[in-house]
Amino acid sequence: MHEQDEAAAPAGIEPAGGAVSNPEPRAGGVAGLVRRHPTAWSIAAGALVFALLGTGALFAGSAAGSPGPAPVAVSTPSAAAPVAHRPAPSAIPAASKLRSCSVAELAADSRLASFQAQVVSAASGEVLFDRGGAIPSRAASVLKVLTSAAALSVLGPGYRATTTVVKGVEPGSVVLVGGGDITLSRTPSGDESVYAGAAHLDDLAGQVRAAWNADPSNPPLTALILDASLFGGDEWQPSWNRKELSDGYMPPITALQTDGDRDNPYKNTSARSDDPIGRAGGAFAEALGGGVSVQRGTAPAGAAQLGAVSSQPVSTLIQQSLIVSDNAIAEMLARLVAVKLGTGNSFDALQTAIIGGLQPYGIDTSGIVVADGSGLSDDNAVPPSYLTRFFIKVNAREGDLGIIFDGLPIAGETGSLSYSDRFTGDSSVADGSVFAKTGWIDTGYTLAGIVHAQDGTVLTFAVYALGDVSDDAKTAIDAITAGFYRCGDNLSNN
Known part of the structure; x- marks a missing residue:
């Protein structure tokens, strides 16, 4: 039986099976009705009170301007109680990817001497690995990439001397x-x-x-x-x-x-x-x-x-210079850039000329020092972070920068990365997947460019091994670059 059926039996109807025994005298008016049917009236009275309370709360809520449902009960039905607004939740920040592939042991190799490096995801621009990446330091022959970029923007790919x-x-x-x-x-x-x-x-x-x-x-x-x-x-x-x-x-x-x-x-x-x-x-x-x-x-x-x-044409000269790290062509291009821009025709003109030639690429050149066009001088300085950002553009072949990409040595296949002492042993896993400019001077070895990683991620990177270094620094640089290749987007900064 439903609750409402139990509560609604009409007054004066006898239960089935017989007459009411010893009936109470009937009282006249409302009082009599209450005495004759106390249960029904109790229920009705409770319902009335509940309705009155609800109405009071509704009016109170309306007076306060509450947009939501009114509270069920208030302490004083006749008073409009203020309703506190719940603050909107703040945006939940996106969870960052937890990366677990570490190259820390490779980075600790003593052959790297004073070590600097940065690795960036070419797709997102996120820095995945950084060790002194913002510090401008001598880049050795990696500087030829910047000289080439300046020549493309100032002279143009078709210029001929x-x-x-x-x-x-x-x-x-x-x-x-x-x-x-x-x-x-x-x-x-x-x-x-x-x-x-x-x-x-x-x-x-x-x-x-x-x-x-x-x-x-x-x-x-x-x-x-x-x-x-x-x-x-x-x-x-x-x-x-x-x-x-x-x-x-x-x-x-x-x-x-x-x-x-x-x-x-x-x-x-x-x-x-x-x-x-x-x-x-x-x-x-x-x-x-x-x-x-x-x-x-x-x-x-x-x-x-x-x-x-x-x-x-400049397009061919750049590729001839980068593939085997030809110093003479790099100095030729740097000097022609200075002459074309009118900054002068000597080594002293190169700082202003090369930096001017890099401006169209829209990357902050703060800290870059250009003493020559080839990178042979210890006085040159380029932060690894500039190179990782620049190689994103090279990888995308923006403007004429595909010319630089096509001139980069390829690990195990072409140019200065195909020599017998590069990407050997375990590092050969990255053969064909590292496109990078090599650098070597008496006080440092460098490598910077693009990695097509094992998981399909495209990385840009720059690695410097500076100071008291020997020829085996190249092996250590190749090893950590191969580590970047293996880790891909799972590369950890730890």
């Missing part, structure tokens, strides 16, 4: 004008030097002879003047160790030279001379057929041009 020959002031004289092309070759045309596709002196000499002989009024060719004035200041950066010349890694920086001034134009590492301008002039005089005097000077303004040859 042009060497010309014009008539001299004196009858019978011509002027060989260096255009900053250090790849110009003295090897015979069709015979490739270390710089594939380079312009050749014999081609230029052939143009000059043809143009000279085409004018019957010209006297015999008797004098060659060498103009290298496009570049100025010191030819050797004061902080460079002079042994780099004899060891075959760096020439004096002049606007006129051939084959990066190598003794052997077919070898990347070959001793350089103290006089690249003189060597280039001698080779050109010989290509002209000999019998001419050679001296230094400058071209007269407005002189008639007799011939011209041009370098490979």
